[in-house]
Amino acid sequence: MNGYEEIIRGYLDKAWARSEEGLREAAPAVLEAPGILTFHAFGLRCSVKRHGVFFDGVLDTGAKGVLTAIYLAVVPTRSAPLHPLKAFKEIPNSGPYQAAFAVHAEQALVPYVPTIRQNLEAILAAFSGHRNTDAPSGDFSFTLYPLPKIPLYYIIHEADDEFPAAVTCLFGGDCPSFMPLDALADVAEYTAQSLIDRCLRRHGAPS
Template sequence: MKDNYRKIAANNLARLYADLPQDLAANLPAQRQGNRFQFKAFGRPCTISPDGINLEGQQMSSVFEILISLYALNANPEICILVPFKAFKELPGTAPYVGAFTTHTEGILVPHVEAIKARRKNIVDTLGSPEAVQEPGGDFALVVHPLPKIALCYIFYGADEDFPASVTCLFSANAHRFLPVDGLADVGEYTSRAILGIINQ
């Protein structure tokens, strides 16, 4: 299966470079150097090239390569519209992925709510945050930019006498314009993993 994933990613890159859009750098947005495109993804320098996709010079998993190649294939001139933030299940076509999203994006953070609260500045500094955004409710919230045109809003509630801790992840209003829904589910999971990586440094 891993080989199949790698083939999908390679096919996506082949499609991209077979008819490379002249405005790709502006639409990602990214810095272009020849046939290489560089931008920040999940808090780290990301490079797209005909040879593959890497973060900080290291090849990533085939699933990650599929995700970034899909982001490039779906790049368009629209800007990221942050609000109103939308729950994953509110986006069209997400029903088959809601269970996995709840487990792999929100559930994995629940045991770490207090650690995330203590490191929230580090998380926002690393993953990037839009300016002048009024964070929604909860005990605290984080708004981050895992990809240049996709923002996520995490809402956290700490445990108390009556309720366990909980985490809700919302998407910027037009996130579905830049990735298909299965890709958006992966964005949530990879962002949550990045948050865990930051608090465990």
């Protein structure tokens, strides 16, 4: 058992300490069978058992498994509002993580903006997302749910003759009370990585 597996099992022990029905409601998820919850996470079908987290049927012993287990251990039962939106830098105590967040959650997506636009409908379907009709700026905007109660609101500026492409990632207003701050930053980073992986599978590396 590697270090991540121990962490995952520790958080899953906390998660399953609730009743099955309480955990199903909080996630929210489908109770597929006793001791098996299913929902979508990071654009994949996620099954959570008492001993592990599975994506598309494969046991995950990495960071996404850890983040999913943390989420289930701490997520409250109440609903998760999308508004008011918060930039990561507006979240208290986010200073130590801001530079890494900008690089890994936002700037990493810039080369893939054309591919994201081209495949947006498939991305929205995978992440239970939707287009944003209220975006204050940008060429297109959408919300993804890497975890059921963690909305990430993206505003995309496409490149033109004057400015390069840009990506802004905002959090749904109550996200900081649904996961620890460092885990929230990691959720955004691994959501970006999931989008990049999806783009690479479809179109290869950007030129």
